[in-house]
Every structure is written in structure tokens, then in C-alpha cells.
Amino acid sequence: MSVPVPTPDAPFGYDPQGRPYSDKSKVVAGILQLFLGYLGIGRFYVGSVGVGVAQLLTCGGLGIWALIDAILFFTSNDRTDNQGRVLRG
Numbered sequence: 001m002s003v004p005v006p007t008p009d010a011p012f013g014y015d016p017q018g019r020p021y022s023d024k025s026k027v028v029a030g031i032l033q034l035f036l037g038y039l040g041i042g043r044f045y046v047g048s049v050g051v052g053v054a055q056l057l058t059c060g061g062l063g064i065w066a067l068i069d070a071i072l073f074f075t076s077n078d079r080t081d082n083q084g085r086v087l088r089g
Contacts, residue, residue, distance in 0.1 A: 010085075011023070012088060015086050019085070019086045020085045020086070021085060021086055021087075021088050022046075022080070022081040022083070022085035022086060022087050022088060023081075023085075023088075024045060024046050024047075024081050024087050024088070025087060025088050025089070026073050026074070026076070026079055026087035026088065026089050027073075027074070027089065028045065029042045029045050029046050029073045029079070029087060030042065030070050030071075030073035030074040031070075032045050033066055033069050033070035033073055034066075034067070034070035037055065037060040037063070037065075037066025037067065037069060037070055038055070038059045038060035038063060038066055039055070039056055039060070040052035040053065040054070040055030040056040040060065040066075042066075042069065042070065042073060043055055043069070046079075046080075046081045046082065046087065047081050047082025047083070048082060049082075055069075073087075077089070
């Protein structure tokens with residue numbers, strides 16, 4: 001098995017399935033969502049502006065949506081940014 005090599009279109013390399021990695025981190029997104037999810041900050045960080053605005057207007061779904069979203073950022077291996085690149089872990 002070869003190690004993915006960074007290219008100009010994927011400067012952070014590729015995951016084992018061949019998808020490019022994002023410049024964003026799922027750990028940072030999870031922490032932002034955990035502490036500032038009621039403002040949608042984690043979603044704004046990964047470029048999901050529409051969902052970020054919805055979380056901002058609903059106070060993160062009264063905190064429940066923000067908490068679930070934070071847990072999913074931490075545990076999921078296939079979360080992507082707004083360009084479809086996999087978040088780095």
C-alpha cells in the first residue's frame with residue numbers, strides 16, 4: 001500500500017479511499033461546535049454557512065443540535081468541508 005502524496009489540488013494528501021484532505025480539522029470543528037455551537041461557529045469554520053446560520057437563529061437547536069453535531073465531528077471519519085474534502089483528524 002502506498003502513502004498518498006500531496007499534490008497542488010490536495011496539499012494535505014489523500015485519505016485511504018483516495019479523497020483529498022481538507023485544510024480544516026475535525027477536532028477544531030468539534031471543539032468550536034461544543035463550546036460555541038449555539039452560534040453555529042463549528043459549521044461556519046468548515047464552510048457550511050447555511051447550517052451555521054440555522055444554528056445561529058435557533059441557538060444551536062436549543063443546544064441539542066449543537067451537542068449532537070459536536071459529537072459527530074469528533075467521531076465521524078467522513079465529515080467534509082464545503083468543497084467536499086475530508087476533514088483531517
